[in-house]
Amino acid sequence: xxxxxxxxxxxxxxxxxxxxxxxxxxxxxxxxxxxxxxxxxxxxxxxxxxxxxxxxxxxxxxxxxxxxxxxxxxxxxxxxxxxxxxxxxxxxxxxxxxxxxxxxxxxxxxxxxxxxxxxxxxxxxxxxxxxxxxxxxxxxxxxxxxxxxxxxxxxxxxxxxxxxxxxxxxxxxxxxxxxxxxxxxxxxxxxxxxxxxxxxxxxxxxxxxxxxx
Numbered sequence: 001x002x003x004x005x006x007x008x009x010x011x012x013x014x015x016x017x018x019x020x021x022x023x024x025x026x027x028x029x030x031x032x033x034x035x036x037x038x039x040x041x042x043x044x045x046x047x048x049x050x051x052x053x054x055x056x057x058x059x060x061x062x063x064x065x066x067x068x069x070x071x072x073x074x075x076x077x078x079x080x081x082x083x084x085x086x087x088x089x090x091x092x093x094x095x096x097x098x099x100x101x102x103x104x105x106x107x108x109x110x111x112x113x114x115x116x117x118x119x120x121x122x123x124x125x126x127x128x129x130x131x132x133x134x135x136x137x138x139x140x141x142x143x144x145x146x147x148x149x150x151x152x153x154x155x156x157x158x159x160x161x162x163x164x165x166x167x168x169x170x171x172x173x174x175x176x177x178x179x180x181x182x183x184x185x186x187x188x189x190x191x192x193x194x195x196x197x198x199x200x201x202x203x204x205x206x207x208x209x210x211x212x213x
Contacts, residue, residue, distance in 0.1 A: 006058070007040070007044055007056075008047070009040055009043035009044045009047050009048075010040055011036065011039070011040060011043075016036050016039075019039065019081070020035070020036070022084060023077060023080065023081055023084075033060035033061075033064055037059065037060055038060050038064060038065055038068050039068075040059070041055055041059040041060055041062075041065040042065060042068070042069050042072075044056075044059065045065070045069070052065070052066050079167070082141060083167055086136070086140045086141070086142070089138075089140070090136075090138070090140075093138075095138075096170065098168045098169050098170040098171065099136035099137065099138075099142070099168060099170065099171060100170045100171060100172055100173065101136070101137060101171070101173045101174075101175070102134045102135060102136050102142050102164060102168075102171055102173070102174050102175070103134070103135055103136075103137075103174070103175040103176075103199070104132070104133070104134045104157065104160060104174050104175070104176050104180075105132075105133065105176070105177065106130050106131060106132045106133070106153050106156065107130065107131050108121040108124045108126040108128065108129070108130045108131075108149045109126065109128050109129060109130075109131065109149075110126060110127065110128040111127075111128035111129045111149075118148055118149070119147075119148030119149040119150030119151065120149055120150050121149035121150065124149075126149055127149060128148075128149050129146055129147065129148055129149055130146070130147050130148065130149045130151055130156070131144065131146055132144060132145050132146070132147065132153070132156045132157075132159075132160055133160075134160050134163070134164050134174070142163075142164050142167065142168055142171070143160045143163035143164045143167065144160075144163075145159055145160060145163070153180050154180050154184045157176070157180055157184055157188065158187070158188070158191070161174070161188050161191075161192045161194055162192070164194075165192040165193075165194065171194065172193065172194055172195060173194065173195045173196075173197060174188070174194055174195070174196055174197070175197050175198075175199040176196060176197070176198060176199065177198065177199060178198055180196075184196065
């Protein structure tokens with residue numbers, strides 16, 4: 001039977017079969033709302049970036065979706081899913097499942113929820129939060145954290161390196177920009193055995209151009 005896909009975040013039968021088998025151990029318990037529909041609703045939120053209360057009405061209630069999202073995140077399912085999928089895709093591309101090089105950067109964005117973490121990035125002149133992320137050369141996420149915008153990049157890099165150090169066994173080099181100043185390279189090398197390289201991006205050049213410290 002043909003099933004019409006209404007949202008780009010809906011999963012194919014093969015995709016859901018893999019996710020359910022690997023991460024939920026073929027959980028087929030009867031629920032008012034299926035585990036698959038809840039998982040697809042979480043994907044809709046993560047990809048679209050809308051508020052929980054703005055989930056489409058043909059999806060499970062946002063309260064149920066949020067409950068499972070928090071549960072999966074606290075149990076480590078979110079990290080587990082990301083890591084397994086990155087490793088799977090890299091193997092299919094003929095690459096080693098664990099990258100040896102990554103790139104790290106941050107972005108300050110406005111955040112309207114006053115009850116959440118908020119700060120001021122004096123450099124970017126932005127009040128809100130700061131997103132820190134590490135990616136591999138394919139652009140796949142290796143680690144990420146969110147802080148208030150007032151946290152300097154050099155403070156967050158250690159937390160990111162801790163994630164990547166324990167999650168990716170071959171990672172031994174990180175490319176960063178000049179915003180990460182001070183003795184951060186020495187500290188990271190000593191604590192996590194990860195080499196840090198400053199990367200300049202000349203005008204008209206896409207991506208990182210590494211320049212050793």
